[in-house]
Amino acid sequence: MTKKVINKSDISKLLIDANNEYNVYVPMEHIGGDVLFSALSKEKNSLEEDVKRINLASEKTFNSPKEIFYPQLETMMEYNDKGEIKETVESSKKLVFGVRPCDFHAIAHQDNFFSKNYEDKYYLSRRENSLIVIIGCNTPPRPEACFCTSVGTGPFLTEGFDIQLVDLDDYYLVEIGNEKGADFIKKHEKYFSDPYRDEIKHAERKKLEAEEKINLKVNFNKALQIMKTEEIPQDNLERIAERCIECGACVYVCPTCTCFDVFDDVKCGEGVRCRIWDTCVFSGYTREASGHNPGAKKEFRAARRYEHKLKYDTLETGISGCIGCGRCLHSCPVDIGMSNFIKEITTNQKYH
């Protein structure tokens, strides 16, 4: 694999350059201190301000890059009272900079989901012209919740990526994973130089240290095995249902959740049809027009989320729908979360 280095102080210059060709999405600090993936402005003055807010070192990137390709709210088509319908698809060139390794696995999951059976033109168009730059996690972004080593999705990628950065304090070691990545580096070669042997060794050491810093360990394979063949024990489901307040936080932050609702909005004879994230933990999710609701029971709704990710996704693709990012636990006001669920079922007396 070809490797380069880039000085951290050159990153903003690189991104400003790239902003001419791409829409650049990068973790940026917002009012209140939240760090969220946001697009750099195309306007010169605002761009200067935006660049100051870039925060790659932050362990706080709250959202996953999911919404860049699958926005929480997106217009699907416009129409007017003459009966004309116009589809609204977006397919700009995108550079998504600073994606964490687990989230890259989530993107692969989304790619598969949105292209199987029927192709989802909205997702696939947004995703089509994108270049993704990974930053491996020297320290876990959510120290109490990340469990990527148990799933095998981090804290660094070994293959499949366009470009992966390893944080070496003042520099990044740049690993180039494919031709797409190589083309980008070549185009901006003035910012990159060849690494010294010490830097490569340093990076390998950092990767090993990073693994040791993922403290939360769960028996993920055992959980997959149990889910494959067994029903979730009723006592586990009831304990979740008792506590869950149905806020939906876990599903909204999850980088692999895909469900949506569709609605129409009209003003003065012109209108839009939009889709908006929806979730299986809400009781109205399965309510039919007759009032009949097959998903009425809370513990069954809770089960659906775990079964979908751990059982059905795994049975279908061989890869679990949970990538171990820990966001669900991190966001849950009552401490439910995937890792706790896994701990509960793998330690349930029933399976000893």
Added chain:
Amino acid sequence: MKNDYIPYPAVIESIITESFDTKTFRVKFTDKKIADNFSYVQGQFMQISLMGTGEAPISISSSPSRKGFLEFSIRSVGKLTKKIHELKVREKMFIRGPYGKGHFPFEEIKGKNLIFVAGGIGLPPLRSLINLIMDNRKDFENVKILYGCKTADEFCFKDELKAWNKIPNTEVLLTVDKKTDDWTGRVGVVTELWKDADIKSDNAVAFLCGPPIMIKFVVQKLEGSGFSDKNIIMTLERHMKCGIGKCGHCNVGDKFICVDGPVFTCAEVKKFPKKDGAM
């Protein structure tokens, strides 16, 4: 890349008022190219839109043997379906589809005795298959159609019910839950028809569509009459938003009712996780 979410205009050619809350709309795509390339199979459904109001899954109630148009029999229950009921001939609705890999068998059931059991708005999807069979009547043995509604003014396809009943070896049995003055026929839930219908499982396949509670009791009855799970075929309903396996709403176990169904055998339905409320 095709955008499967975009519906196409279809003009209404005729409207039949079936009952106090149900109308059948006969429509045709306005674009000739789309119309020419369109085909469907009995038991499939389409997503029907009024732009600005919304979209809903509706079964195709016409038979694929009758070409050049599509029929939808729609009960007015809410926001969209009420608006659809206000439409007049020559006005347009927007449709996309057809959807559902799981549809009713046809070739496979030739030479068999057929039993249809419908409750309320469950008859439209079955009607597609029933008329397909009536158009190929000699290929099939006995046909029995058992149809129950809450009250007599709920029955759909009244003329067709009479016409089917006149076809040799074809019997239509009706029942209502609640008797009204204008009703002189049978009273009782649809399973009560077993008394009169002489239901036998020999060389027979049963097709059902109706509310979940009806499905449950009818399956018990059919099993009591000796039907095996694979010879009981039903069409399921779920809240649906996309019809193409993406929005997630119709998910049951590892299946999406919209893509993998909506028609399943009872054997398949029994494999669905109980907690997803399939049966």
